[in-house]
Amino acid sequence: MRQALERCDLGNLIPKLDTTERWDKELSLGEQERLAFARLLLHKPAWVFLDEATAALDEDSQRRVMALFDDELKQTTVLSIGHRPDLAVYHTRTLQLVHGRDGDRLKLKPPPAPPPPRRWLQRLDDWLLKIGP
Incomplete structure (x- = not known):
């Protein structure tokens, strides 16, 4: 349980594991969403249904919790509903x-293309390769 909380950036709750509180009042919406992802790590279900499950998270937190499916829940099938366009990269x-x-009707959309590399970043990589280690 401790590892699941830490993986979801909720390590601050570990000392409070035996505390009885109104957690719906104590935790922010983002913390509640991350707690739901921590539960997924504990139960490792075959199927997960998400409805705006990252709506209260910032982009970095969303990226970290969605990466959990690739890192620790590889066998889980995810069906999700969301309005954020950047969620598309987490779906096949x-x-x-x-x-x-x-x-x-439902229309199948093609998977999103990866973003093109930034030209300045490519030039920097080329320059670093030229000068060597």
Whole structure:
């Protein structure tokens, strides 16, 4: 349990594990979301259904908790709903709900392309390779 809390940036809760509190009042929404991810690490379910599960997290926290699926929950199938475009990189398939005159339908979207490298970063890499170690 301690490792799961630490992996989700909740190490500050370890001394309070035996404390009874109104945790819904004590923890911020982001902490509550990270606590839900810590529970996933403990239970390692076959399926996970996420509905805006990272909405209260900043980008770095979102990146860290979503990386847990690749690092520690590789066998878990994730079905998630989210509005943040940057979540797409964590999924192998994306379905979009399309509204039309004949009703609503799901449309399979292609996976996102990786972002192009920044030119200045590429030039720096080239320069570093030229000068050597």
